[in-house]
């Protein structure tokens with residue numbers, strides 16, 4: 217019998233689970249039972265073969281084993297609540313995972329590894345590992361479906377170190393260092409984003425640069441051709457826009473931000489959340505980690521209508537089946 221992926225879907229069960237979340241953040245056994253219930257509901261099954269003929273392994277005194285292993289009678293394999301999730305291959309206790317998921321799913325600007333270290337007593341290295349994996353759980357599988365309807369598209373630049381005043385070198389000499397202004401811009405990382413006005417869903421991607429072919433590739437990946445596109449006047453969008461059912465622009469260069477229903481204000485609202493998070497919580501995010509941070513923010517934004525507890529459950533559910541795709545950041 218294949219029950220792979222069977223999860224608690226019923227609203228009643230979910231509210232019961234949400235009520236158990238605070239305890240799961242504090243007590244190890246409660247946390248393990250919380251993750252088991254979240255994953256399998258009332259029908260525990262084997263993550264390897266999907267068989268429901270499974271049992272809890274017991275120690276010599278007939279109590280449940282401390283590491284809470286299960287065994288499947290179908291395939292004979294042993295497994296735990298971690299198997300096949302982003303929590304696999306880690307010794308970080310279950311209650312720390314519960315706490316990390318809860319904080320990441322509910323903090324407005326996101327939560328830093330340093331904060332997790334302070335609140336849990338984990339080492340900084342473990343806290344960093346935990347947060348990376350949680351962000352990976354929150355990242356959309358396969359990027360999510362393409363956006364349709366009225367879609368605002370825009371790009372922004374984040375990061376970069378504060379400008380330093382160094383003496384200017386004369387212009388035009390071979391091998392010359394770029395000017396301060398150029399260095400500053402080079403260090404900033406471009407992020408491209410789209411939002412559907414109808415569904416309110418956002419998708420955002422870190423780009424190597426904002427050259428026309430990269431913007432076009434991002435639009436192709438994220439926006440359905442039936443969409444009506446809204447952008448600013450940037451040249452690249454004039455060509456890109458022709459592939460879509462409609463394309464309207466606002467001319468930011470002339471101070472025009474809204475013309476009737478033509479505006480990019482929704483995606484710009486998302487950019488201000490991103491910048492507040494990057495500058496307020498993380499101070500500086502490396503280019504390599506920015507996409508993970510963007511994924512985390514995108515998850516919270518796209519699940520903003522859920523209550524905190526439900527959003528936490530959605531994040532945990534996102535961590536299932538992703539184990540094999542995971543590559544640890546350097």
Ligand SMILES: [Zn+2]
Nearest residue numbers: 262265288291
């Ligand atoms: Zn099995």
